[in-house]
Amino acid sequence: MKGFIIIFAIIIGIYVGRKIKKKRNTVKPLSTNKILWxxxxxxxxxxxxxxxxxxxxxxxxxxxxxxxxxxxxxxPLLFVPDRNxxxxxxxxxxxxxxxxxxxxxxxxxxxxxxxxxxxxxEKIEIYGKLLGFKNDWPYMEFAVxx
Numbered sequence: 001m002k003g004f005i006i007i008f009a010i011i012i013g014i015y016v017g018r019k020i021k022k023k024r025n026t027v028k029p030l031s032t033n034k035i036l037w038x039x040x041x042x043x044x045x046x047x048x049x050x051x052x053x054x055x056x057x058x059x060x061x062x063x064x065x066x067x068x069x070x071x072x073x074x075x076p077l078l079f080v081p082d083r084n085x086x087x088x089x090x091x092x093x094x095x096x097x098x099x100x101x102x103x104x105x106x107x108x109x110x111x112x113x114x115x116x117x118x119x120x121x122e123k124i125e126i127y128g129k130l131l132g133f134k135n136d137w138p139y140m141e142f143a144v145x146x
Contacts, residue, residue, distance in 0.1 A: 033097045037076045040127040043145040053131060056094055056138040059103035067100040068138050071130050077140055079105065079126035081119050090116035092126070094140065103138075115144060 059068050078095040082104070085091035092105040092115070105116065118124045128142030 033078060033095075033099065036078065037097060040125055040145060041076075043125070044127040044143055047143075047145055049143040049145060051141050051143050053139060053141050054106055055134075056103040056140055057106050059138050061103075062101075064100075064102055067096060067098075068102050068130075071096060071138075073130055073132040075130045077102070077128040077130060077142070079119065079128060079142065081116070083120065088116075090120050092116045092119055094128075118144075 056068070059065060076097055078097065080093045080095060082088075082091040082093045088104075088107055091107075094102045094104060096102060107116075115124065115126065119126060124144050124146055126142050127145050128140050131139040131141045133139065
């Protein structure tokens with residue numbers, strides 16, 4: 001009987017874990033994202049903050065490349081804290097306006113980790129766009145807005 005209970009608990013744990021993983025990187029519906037994007041763009045235009053450029057990490061995993069390949073330079077990006085990331089406490093997921101998960105910001109790259117920490121603490125927002133592709137790798141441009 002103990003063996004059955006242990007196996008049952010493992011199966012339930014795997015099922016719940018998969019459900020949590022699937023829900024981890026979700027963003028709001030497209031219409032809400034467009035409004036959010038317009039608000040970020042307005043803040044960016046008012047503040048004119050410094051622009052940063054970096055490659056998009058993880059874009060070629062879990063089928064994400066199918067979304068990024070449909071995008072073009074200048075397409076908007078959303079930056080969302082991934083509070084359940086098992087590898088990085090301050091991970092920042094990158095999404096298109098449709099809510100498709102495209103990848104992540106790099107860790108510890110030129111102060112990017114501190115951006116991730118501030119984004120998780122809701123002290124900043126990040127405005128960004130796809131720049132294009134360099135050597136078949138997607139690059140993005142972003143700015144910190146408050």
